[in-house]
Amino acid sequence: MNKPKLSSIRIPLLGELILSGGRPVIAIFLALFVSAIIIYFLGVNPIAAYTSLLKGAVGSIPGMANTCVRASPLLLGGIAVAIGFKGGLLNVGVDGQLYAGAAASTVVGLISMPVPPWLHLIITILAGFLGGALWALIPAYLRAYRGVSEVVVTLMLNYVAIYFVSWLVHEPALLFEEGASFPQSPLILPSAQLPILIGRTSLHSGIILGVVMAFLMYLLIRFTPFGFRTRMVGENPEASRYAGINVKAQTMMVLMVSGGFGGLAGAIEILGLKHRLFDMFSGGVGYEAIAVALLANANLIGVIIAAFFFGVLKAGASKMQIVVGIEASMSLIIQALAVIFVIALGLGGSRMKKRRRRSQKNITITETIEDGD
Amino acid sequence: MKTLKDTNSIEYTMEMVGITKTFPGVLANDDVTLRVKPGEVHGLLGENGAGKSTLMNILYGLHQQDDGDIFINGRKTRITSPRVAVDHGIGMVHQHFMLIDNLTVLENIVLGIPPEHPPFLDLNSARTRFKKITEEYQIPINPSTPVWQLPVGDKQWLEILKQLFRQAKLLILDEPTAVFAPSQVEQFFIKLRQLTEEGCAIIFISHKLDEVLEITDRITVLRDGKLIGTVTTNQTNSTELAQMMVGREVSHDRKPRPPSVEKKEVLVADNLCCMDDRNVPALRNLNLTVHTGEIVGLAGVDGNGQKELAECIAGLRQPTGGKVSIQGKPITHVTRDTSLLGYIPQDRHTIGLIEPFTVEENLVLKTFDTDPLTRRGIIRWRSIQNNADKLIDEFNVKTPSSRIPVRNLSGGNQQKVVIARELSGKPALLVASHATRGLDLGAVESVHNILLHERNQGTAVLFVSAELSEVMALSDRIAVIFNGEIVGILDAEGADINLIGELMLGHRETVLNTMQN
Numbered sequence: 001m002n003k004p005k006l007s008s009i010r011i012p013l014l015g016e017l018i019l020s021g022g023r024p025v026i027a028i029f030l031a032l033f034v035s036a037i038i039i040y041f042l043g044v045n046p047i048a049a050y051t052s053l054l055k056g057a058v059g060s061i062p063g064m065a066n067t068c069v070r071a072s073p074l075l076l077g078g079i080a081v082a083i084g085f086k087g088g089l090l091n092v093g094v095d096g097q098l099y100a101g102a103a104a105s106t107v108v109g110l111i112s113m114p115v116p117p118w119l120h121l122i123i124t125i126l127a128g129f130l131g132g133a134l135w136a137l138i139p140a141y142l143r144a145y146r147g148v149s150e151v152v153v154t155l156m157l158n159y160v161a162i163y164f165v166s167w168l169v170h171e172p173a174l175l176f177e178e179g180a181s182f183p184q185s186p187l188i189l190p191s192a193q194l195p196i197l198i199g200r201t202s203l204h205s206g207i208i209l210g211v212v213m214a215f216l217m218y219l220l221i222r223f224t225p226f227g228f229r230t231r232m233v234g235e236n237p238e239a240s241r242y243a244g245i246n247v248k249a250q251t252m253m254v255l256m257v258s259g260g261f262g263g264l265a266g267a268i269e270i271l272g273l274k275h276r277l278f279d280m281f282s283g284g285v286g287y288e289a290i291a292v293a294l295l296a297n298a299n300l301i302g303v304i305i306a307a308f309f310f311g312v313l314k315a316g317a318s319k320m321q322i323v324v325g326i327e328a329s330m331s332l333i334i335q336a337l338a339v340i341f342v343i344a345l346g347l348g349g350s351r352m353k354k355r356r357r358r359s360q361k362n363i364t365i366t367e368t369i370e371d372g373d
Numbered sequence: 374m375k376t377l378k379d380t381n382s383i384e385y386t387m388e389m390v391g392i393t394k395t396f397p398g399v400l401a402n403d404d405v406t407l408r409v410k411p412g413e414v415h416g417l418l419g420e421n422g423a424g425k426s427t428l429m430n431i432l433y434g435l436h437q438q439d440d441g442d443i444f445i446n447g448r449k450t451r452i453t454s455p456r457v458a459v460d461h462g463i464g465m466v467h468q469h470f471m472l473i474d475n476l477t478v479l480e481n482i483v484l485g486i487p488p489e490h491p492p493f494l495d496l497n498s499a500r501t502r503f504k505k506i507t508e509e510y511q512i513p514i515n516p517s518t519p520v521w522q523l524p525v526g527d528k529q530w531l532e533i534l535k536q537l538f539r540q541a542k543l544l545i546l547d548e549p550t551a552v553f554a555p556s557q558v559e560q561f562f563i564k565l566r567q568l569t570e571e572g573c574a575i576i577f578i579s580h581k582l583d584e585v586l587e588i589t590d591r592i593t594v595l596r597d598g599k600l601i602g603t604v605t606t607n608q609t610n611s612t613e614l615a616q617m618m619v620g621r622e623v624s625h626d627r628k629p630r631p632p633s634v635e636k637k638e639v640l641v642a643d644n645l646c647c648m649d650d651r652n653v654p655a656l657r658n659l660n661l662t663v664h665t666g667e668i669v670g671l672a673g674v675d676g677n678g679q680k681e682l683a684e685c686i687a688g689l690r691q692p693t694g695g696k697v698s699i700q701g702k703p704i705t706h707v708t709r710d711t712s713l714l715g716y717i718p719q720d721r722h723t724i725g726l727i728e729p730f731t732v733e734e735n736l737v738l739k740t741f742d743t744d745p746l747t748r749r750g751i752i753r754w755r756s757i758q759n760n761a762d763k764l765i766d767e768f769n770v771k772t773p774s775s776r777i778p779v780r781n782l783s784g785g786n787q788q789k790v791v792i793a794r795e796l797s798g799k800p801a802l803l804v805a806s807h808a809t810r811g812l813d814l815g816a817v818e819s820v821h822n823i824l825l826h827e828r829n830q831g832t833a834v835l836f837v838s839a840e841l842s843e844v845m846a847l848s849d850r851i852a853v854i855f856n857g858e859i860v861g862i863l864d865a866e867g868a869d870i871n872l873i874g875e876l877m878l879g880h881r882e883t884v885l886n887t888m889q890n
Binding site: 227238244 | 734752
């Protein structure tokens, strides 16, 4: 039995700080490094490959526009997953919520309303959020009040949403466009379309919405009681219950907000880029959003950086293929490696922390052993 | 006339001689000797922390002794793992079920036994053997039933059958009767006798003195990691055993205090009933009142309803009958009113604190959304920091900063964070559950002083502890809880520790007799 000593209290070391804050950056560099080796063995100078990739992504106005357009849904989807993480939930149903949000905003975007265009747009965007949130209602209820894993239910509902949208745009359902050669909805009204930021590109204002939302959500988590409750429940539901938090209601709300952002990701794809709903339009963006949130370590500001990184890879890949002949799918390999490295670094970091904590707590732990009688 | 038994008979099935085991800072077993004869039921008695679990964990190979020897059937044996223990015919039935609910009875039985013809699992021959054993002991359990469908009593039997199936010759039963109704206990004892008649030896660990007296042949008593003695059951009585267990010396001096002036009822528990997590009645018509300016110590052996009572008071557990109120306000759900109740839960690591959160965040877990910490829906971190600075200063929490994760603090300082939070609202009632568990002496002392200070300020304090000496040192009145009931309330001043010890073991009659004498 020794007295509490100040020396037994440890403040985070500089190295640990770098490891937690800089982990995504280190992971990206490691991924680029390993990919460079692969590219080298494919007979191409990695530097030339990366240069062409960067040129394609940010070397021109259309390239940058393309990068932003590709980053937008990833950013909103990444926010969705990150918020879930904050509340201790793994929402792998962003893809489904994206379809639900897209369908909801398409429906509203097709209805002519006696309101100013900007208001119609806002209503349409809100419809997208609500669509995603309601799609998450089922897993949220089941998780909060019935103890069913949200991972399974959100994942399964992805397929339901995808095929539901598919049905919507096929004859003879609600949104089918007469006489179209492809199963799709009619074009949404111009008043419901997101403004284009730079003429002659497809750069729509969804990216601004995404960045603003990331900051807003950061502030929400950091500076509101809702955010505090979310973090409490995410870190320790039992202690939260003891502190008088309604853990079930909070869990349900967090997953629905998360789903709402998934819906927003779908809404801006329709309102900004596609302007109509069609079969299988997302191509798995909702799953990539999970990777974005993981790469960002569920940090809401980090999500912006991670989404842009993914956007650069996706936008620059075709240029790389044309210039140096490396398949565009190389960008997928880089993405995957970055996520793997960030997870590996995270595991390594928490292991290190645990080991240090163990050595420091050794005495208290063994003191309590005898109480386990 | 004594004749020699046949050649392969031995005097002791198992001997543990001079076992010493230290954990850093704690002497868990100090030169303990335990000898078990073939075919006997050997009781192992002791309070929480007396070293029973450590001793049994050494025997079962979970810990290695620092010193001393173990002899199985007279042969010196080193038990390096539970596997070795099982190979030597030692079977342990833990206090908590070690069963897989979704598997059938038979699957649970064969679990962990290497199959005879790997990789194939021969369930049929196992079924035949299992049926033979159940018929022999007349325990009607269907091997195909999924375990979750079994009543708790059958689960306990299944645990024992698991050991018999492994041909255990020495059974360690840790609190085996806890799950049985009184009528089932009789049956259970009859079958234990049948087991011992076939040469099986049993180590019977229990807090319940009368059961130990009824079923055992000999009893070994431990206290503070030391062997107090081994006695023959029919030559002893409960009073002697209680004295051996509790001891006479009081290690904490009673703390001087001014008399409490004004007495108003704060906590009133009226015929309170509730269930525990297993849905077994935990509180049975419990009545308890705590007044302003007094510390009521709740003494009792762990698991007699203390946790459930504290949770009912905090609104975390719904009573199935009766009422509980604080200052006349009935408690129906978790109260976040910090001026009403402060609650130091029994486990600070998992429910008292959120370990990755910072010290300042942990200090406001119940109040972060109230003025002045939150205004117009916005958390004011400056107020939270000021609040932390004030409390850290007031309660003398040793931390380099209020912004480091609370997990980086020592146990005593973590507990001070919990206490500071719970007292920050100046509650009318403070419930402290095992508030000093796992703390070093210095920290224990400061927790005691804080509680006493609160009492002197007029707070009503319910002090729950399994350590009798601590209860005696701190309380104004002592309420003894046994089996979900308050079996006695005494003035702490001049209370007889042996008397309380017996009450804790449910010996009301003995106590009454002593009092009459």
